[in-house]
Amino acid sequence: MRHKLASYVLMFALAACHSAAQQSSALPPLGATTAANAPAHDTRFAIDPRTCAQRVNDSVAKLEECIQRIPLWQRLSHFQQIANQNPDDQGHGNRDTGTPGYAASVAYVAAVMRRSGYKVAIQQYVYDKATVTGTPEFGTPSQRYAFEREWFVARGSGSGTLTAPLEAPRGASGGCVPSDFGGFTRGHIALVERGRCDVDIQVANAQSAGAGAVIAYSSPERGAYEARLVDPAAIPVIGVASHAVGAGLLGQYRSGRTPIVRIDVRVHHKSDVDYNVIADSPFGDPRKVVVIEGHLDSIYGAGMLDNASGSTTILEIAVNLAKTPTRNRLRYIWFGGEEIGLLGSRYYTTHLTPAQLHQIVFDVDSDVTATPNFDILIADPRFASKVKRFPRNVVPQSQIGNAYFADFFNMGGVVSRAARFGNDGTDSLSFSLAGIPDSGILTQQDCCKHTWETKLWGGFRGNYEGDIPSFDGGCVDRPHRWCDNLSNNDAFVMELASKAVAYVTFKLANRPFP
Numbered sequence: 001m002r003h004k005l006a007s008y009v010l011m012f013a014l015a016a017c018h019s020a021a022q023q024s025s026a027l028p029p030l031g032a033t034t035a036a037n038a039p040a041h042d043t044r045f046a047i048d049p050r051t052c053a054q055r056v057n058d059s060v061a062k063l064e065e066c067i068q069r070i071p072l073w074q075r076l077s078h079f080q081q082i083a084n085q086n087p088d089d090q091g092h093g094n095r096d097t098g099t100p101g102y103a104a105s106v107a108y109v110a111a112v113m114r115r116s117g118y119k120v121a122i123q124q125y126v127y128d129k130a131t132v133t134g135t136p137e138f139g140t141p142s143q144r145y146a147f148e149r150e151w152f153v154a155r156g157s158g159s160g161t162l163t164a165p166l167e168a169p170r171g172a173s174g175g176c177v178p179s180d181f182g183g184f185t186r187g188h189i190a191l192v193e194r195g196r197c198d199v200d201i202q203v204a205n206a207q208s209a210g211a212g213a214v215i216a217y218s219s220p221e222r223g224a225y226e227a228r229l230v231d232p233a234a235i236p237v238i239g240v241a242s243h244a245v246g247a248g249l250l251g252q253y254r255s256g257r258t259p260i261v262r263i264d265v266r267v268h269h270k271s272d273v274d275y276n277v278i279a280d281s282p283f284g285d286p287r288k289v290v291v292i293e294g295h296l297d298s299i300y301g302a303g304m305l306d307n308a309s310g311s312t313t314i315l316e317i318a319v320n321l322a323k324t325p326t327r328n329r330l331r332y333i334w335f336g337g338e339e340i341g342l343l344g345s346r347y348y349t350t351h352l353t354p355a356q357l358h359q360i361v362f363d364v365d366s367d368v369t370a371t372p373n374f375d376i377l378i379a380d381p382r383f384a385s386k387v388k389r390f391p392r393n394v395v396p397q398s399q400i401g402n403a404y405f406a407d408f409f410n411m412g413g414v415v416s417r418a419a420r421f422g423n424d425g426t427d428s429l430s431f432s433l434a435g436i437p438d439s440g441i442l443t444q445q446d447c448c449k450h451t452w453e454t455k456l457w458g459g460f461r462g463n464y465e466g467d468i469p470s471f472d473g474g475c476v477d478r479p480h481r482w483c484d485n486l487s488n489n490d491a492f493v494m495e496l497a498s499k500a501v502a503y504v505t506f507k508l509a510n511r512p513f514p
Contacts, residue, residue, distance in 0.1 A: 053116070057324050060506050066320040067502050069495045075312045076304065076370070076494070080486045082108060083302035092482045095298040095308070097337050098129065098272050105296050105311075109277045109334050112315060116322040118279040118332070125347040127337060129272045130156070130232070137264040138215075138238050145245055148479065149224065153265055154199070154216070154239030156229030156341055162212045162236075163262040164189050168253055175202040176385070178209070186210030189261050191249055194240055195219045198385040198425070199227050203237055211235065213263045217246020221448045225473055230342055230429065236265040274336040276344045279318065284329035289359050290508045291331045291436075292317065292501070293345070294366040295338030295427055298484070299477050305465055305488045306445055306476040307338070310366035313498040317505055326509035328361065335427050338367075339477070345427035349434040357434055361513045362401060365428035365440030366501050368476075370494035373449055373459040373468045376416040378405045379440035381432050383420035391435035398432075400511070401439030404504040414496075415456045439504070443497055445476040 052066035083093030086101030095101035106122065113120050132153050138145050145151050167188040171180025175190065176197035184190070190206035194216050206214045216227060216239040227239035252259045277296065294310035297303065311334055318332045337343025349357070365379060381387060381398045402418060409416040419442070428438040444464040448471055451461060459468075465488050466474035466481075475483035 052320050053322065055323060057320055060503060063317075063320060063324075063502050063506050064499050067316060067495065067499045069491045072312055072316055072494055072498055073491050075315055076308055076489060077486060078108065079105060079308035079312065080302055080304055083298070083304075083485075093302040093485070095296075095303050096300070097274055097297045097340055097343070101302075102297055102336065103275070106275050106277055106334070106336075109296065109311070109315060110279075113277070113279040113318060113332070116319050118281060118318065118322065121278045123276040123278055123344075123348065125274055125276075125344075125351075126271055127274050127343045127347070128269050129340070130267050130269050132157075133266050133268045136266070137262060138241075140249075140259050140261055145241070150245050151224050151238050151241035152226040152479075154203075154227040154229050154233070154237040155339075156232040157237040157239070157265055157267060158233045158235045159265055159267045160213060160236040161264045161266075162187075162189070163260060164212050166191050166215070166249055166253055166259045166261050167211075168192070168250060169206075173197070175205055178205050181205055181209035181211075184209040184211065187212045189213045189215060189263065191215045191217070191246065191253065193217055193219070193246060193250075194227070198420075199239060200229055200231050201385045203229060203233050204231065207233065207235055213261075213265075214238065215241055215246065215249070215261070215263075217241040217249075218243045219448075220247075221471060223447075223471070223473055225446070226477065226479060228339070228341070228425065228477075230425065232341065236263050238263065238265075274343060276336055276348055277334040278348075279332045281321070281326065281330040283325040284327060284509065286329045287359050288328040288361050288513050289331050290328050290505070291333060291360055291363045291431070292366070292505055293333040293335060293363065293427055295336070295344065296334035297336050297339050297344075299339035300479050300484075301482045302485050303339075304485050305370055306368050306484060307366075309370040309489055309494055310368055313366045313369045313494070313501050316498060317502045320502075321505070321509075328509050328511070328513065330505070330509050331360075338427055342427055342430055345430035349430045349436070352434075357436065360431075360436050362397075362508050363428055363431040363436050363438035363440075364401060364501065364504055364508065365426055365438060367426045367440060368442050368445050369497035369501070370489035370491070371443035371445060371464050372488070372490040372493070373444075373462075373464045374490070374493045375442075375444040375449070375453055375457055375464070376409060376414060376497075377419040377442045377444060378402055378416050379426075379428055379438065379442065380418035380420065381428075381438065383418065384429070384432065385420065386429065386433075390432045393435060394432050394437055397437035398439055400437065401504055401508065404507045405439060405441065405500060408500045408503045417456070441497055441501060443493055446474045447471055
């Protein structure tokens with residue numbers, strides 16, 4: 001196994017820069033589904049996928065050789081077909097929460113898992129859906145900023161209309177700790193720069209200090225984009241404004257010419273129904289459950305990189321472990337509502353009994369696994385901005401999964417880095433808050449890749465995906481772009497990331513947990 005893996009990862013390392021440089025030009029046409037159209041496969045380790053699905057893959061080596069580009073790409077292509085067959089009212093392929101495309105995605109995953117022999121349950125729950133209505137306003141008496149060009153309303157923003165002085169936190173960490181807002185004037189509008197910690201933390205601290213609204217603005221290399229609040233706010237949140245807008249307002253404030261800002265954001269709430277797909281293996285100790293999960297929903301379109309890629313990764317692993325007995329029970333979950341507030345995973349973890357929670361010994365999250373201009377990032381609760389809210393066992397016990405990911409990449413000489421993403425913005429956060437140790441993988445998205453990252457993984461500064469090289473923010477989670485399609489994924493990166501998740505899954509599935 002070590003020899004094969006090292007050879008594979010070496011091949012990956014040699015191809016990585018070429019992959020990004022070509023901007024995924026080797027990918028098949030949009031919507032292609034046949035093996036003939038899929039990217040060329042390295043046949044040295046190839047085995048017929050039909051054989052893989054029917055045999056007992058009772059070693060890491062057997063499982064790894066069954067995680068192949070062609071079947072992965074075929075499954076990913078099927079999600080693109082689902083999106084194309086379920087367009088929104090503007091004709092764009094769509095798999096967002098609450099749409100027919102999401103319902104079709106649920107049906108597809110459930111059918112594959114049932115055919116493979118898993119016990120499948122569709123978990124239904126009611127959630128509150130918030131939608132911005134009308135045309136929001138943000139500006140000063142002398143300037144009105146352009147909505148969805150210079151600024152966005154954060155997902156999870158509250159409603160409100162106010163005209164008030166702007167005020168920046170006085171502390172050194174830019175609003176990341178409550179003391180930054182010492183002396184803040186109640187009713188003023190808080191101005192914070194993004195990047196120092198999770199935006200939820202900055203907004204929560206501002207609310208606690210009595211802010212009437214929050215303006216979050218981007219770092220210099222990144223433009224305006226739509227932020228997501230995991231914890232919905234009670235006040236309006238402009239998030240994220242461009243750096244030019246934020247820096248201009250900050251400059252006025254620091255010069256003593258405190259800006260008077262008007263904000264008008266109206267949010268409409270209604271109830272809707274969402275679904276999680278939960279599939280249990282018939283093998284393994286049901287008192288020791290390892291969860292392998294990712295979110296199935298998209299936002300603003302097909303959502304092929306975010307997160308049909310991660311959904312495909314765990315689906316392919318599940319199919320190839322369907323006949324394999326394991327020490328621990330494997331549970332695969334595809335969550336809904338991640339893009340609008342981790343709705344599915346929060347519902348799932350908060351509706352387990354204490355005994356059911358205790359049975360889950362580990363969680364592995366698969367969120368974005370095919371980025372063309374990639375990084376290799378491993379979720380580590382140590383670096384989460386919400387780490388103080390986690391039960392004490394989470395951080396030390398999570399290092400088990402992180403170590404397995406590191407082992408996989410180290411064996412082939414590929415760099416991986418621990419990151420906080422999994423516990424600030426994807427479904428593993430729900431498990432951390434519930435006291436369940438967790439890890440996960442992300443190959444990055446949006447913008448902006450830095451010089452130090454190009455030295456580790458090759459590629460270009462700027463977008464991780466979308467138009468490469470560029471600093472326009474990419475395709476993922478971007479309203480009105482509709483470009484997170486099949487062409488926004490790299491088959492080679494997807495294969496490697498999927499092999500990594502398979503390796504970690506197999507190790508955890510057979511680890512003796514106390």
